[in-house]
Amino acid sequence: MDRRDFVRTSTVGLTAAAATAGLAPHPAAATGPVAPAIRRNRAATPIVISDLSGIRYKNGGPESAVERAFRGITEGEDVLDALVAGVNIPERDPTEMGIGYGGLPNADGVVQLDSCCMHGPRRWAGGVAALEGIETPSLVAKAVAELTDHHLLVGAGAQAFARALGFEIEDDLNTEDSRRLWLEWRRRVDPGHWLDPEERLRGQGRAGEETDPDRIKPPGSGSSTGADPDAPRRIRDFADASLEAGLSMVDDGLIPEGSFWGTINCDGINAAGDVCGVTTTSGLSWKIPGRTGDSPILGAGLYVDNDVGAVGSTGRGEANLYNLSSFLAVELMRQGMGPLDAGMATLERIRGNTVEARLLNARGLPNFDVRFFLLAKSGETAGVALYGSGETHYAVCTENGAEERPFEGLLEGSPRD
Numbered sequence: 001m002d003r004r005d006f007v008r009t010s011t012v013g014l015t016a017a018a019a020t021a022g023l024a025p026h027p028a029a030a031t032g033p034v035a036p037a038i039r040r041n042r043a044a045t046p047i048v049i050s051d052l053s054g055i056r057y058k059n060g061g062p063e064s065a066v067e068r069a070f071r072g073i074t075e076g077e078d079v080l081d082a083l084v085a086g087v088n089i090p091e092r093d094p095t096e097m098g099i100g101y102g103g104l105p106n107a108d109g110v111v112q113l114d115s116c117c118m119h120g121p122r123r124w125a126g127g128v129a130a131l132e133g134i135e136t137p138s139l140v141a142k143a144v145a146e147l148t149d150h151h152l153l154v155g156a157g158a159q160a161f162a163r164a165l166g167f168e169i170e171d172d173l174n175t176e177d178s179r180r181l182w183l184e185w186r187r188r189v190d191p192g193h194w195l196d197p198e199e200r201l202r203g204q205g206r207a208g209e210e211t212d213p214d215r216i217k218p219p220g221s222g223s224s225t226g227a228d229p230d231a232p233r234r235i236r237d238f239a240d241a242s243l244e245a246g247l248s249m250v251d252d253g254l255i256p257e258g259s260f261w262g263t264i265n266c267d268g269i270n271a272a273g274d275v276c277g278v279t280t281t282s283g284l285s286w287k288i289p290g291r292t293g294d295s296p297i298l299g300a301g302l303y304v305d306n307d308v309g310a311v312g313s314t315g316r317g318e319a320n321l322y323n324l325s326s327f328l329a330v331e332l333m334r335q336g337m338g339p340l341d342a343g344m345a346t347l348e349r350i351r352g353n354t355v356e357a358r359l360l361n362a363r364g365l366p367n368f369d370v371r372f373f374l375l376a377k378s379g380e381t382a383g384v385a386l387y388g389s390g391e392t393h394y395a396v397c398t399e400n401g402a403e404e405r406p407f408e409g410l411l412e413g414s415p416r417d
């Protein structure tokens, strides 16, 4: 039985699974809303789960994100405080190009960050989107939750909120590497006008590039005013050229795939059974300025329910926005699925809803990856990916220390086969 058959079988067996899990089966289990199964907090074995950024980047310090978070959780720190302190490590690490300081910038070369967090026992959440100038958006997201009754602040308003709280605002969160890669992307996306990245760095662009009607440029950039009847075509051309140029940089080994869509999601449970989660990212590299992905949106890039568990994600955010995937996976766990089956069923939903030709590879399958980190209230974890069974890994930290575990993939091969 392949993975897809397995998921189908699992879905059919949902009511049985719910019964096994001690939940009252609901008549609408297959199609409709399900009454929440309230599980009382019970002692749990502490564990933290994240993607590999949570284990590989230490910013020159002694601990990775999962180690820092696990230590905090087991020393009695609030679970969310511990997780956020953990992800602050890769957020501040200039060599991690998918998060915080040094994250790959948007099409205008500006680093715009997204983050959200959810506190299971307190049942509150906060997020920020398109935030500029602050290397630790997760701390701002937590402040939104702690200090306001709002859930999401964006752009200039989010920055002003952070400034008022004393966060340091940097002029530019680019590192030399992220800037250099952005220039290379510009050269690839618009080779007629961006011939030499070094020349551009010295401010010596080619004459006429602003006025050339064939120039491929991000929507909103430049100084033109008034309606441009050709704007839809230009935007479409830009979107296609941008993605193609970005993926060619991944194929050429200039950017790790994990940094093109780079995020850290980190979820944890303490000995009392309290579950929290945080997601933080610079989002899709070279995105249209203002683009917000799934990471700051509750239910898309993160969802936590203290009765059920936590699910977060990395990968093509638009797929999670469309499917509200993290919420879906938590709901499937609520109905009785284990984290592995819930993750697989969610991936299957994404695969089924991916129908546009520009999102499909030669095999008719999604030409992108999406990965989920699932933590059940029981402490059981799973890492699932559309692609990359056994070859790609996620991170966990337990009392035995931090370790990498292989993802379970839904589909064979790679997104661009």
Ligand code: ASP
Binding pocket: 098, 258, 260, 261, 262, 263, 281, 282, 283, 284, 292, 293, 294, 295, 301, 313, 314, 315, 316, 317, 318
């Ligand atoms: N999901 C993020 C986004 O689309 C990026 C990522 O996870 O790599 O913004």
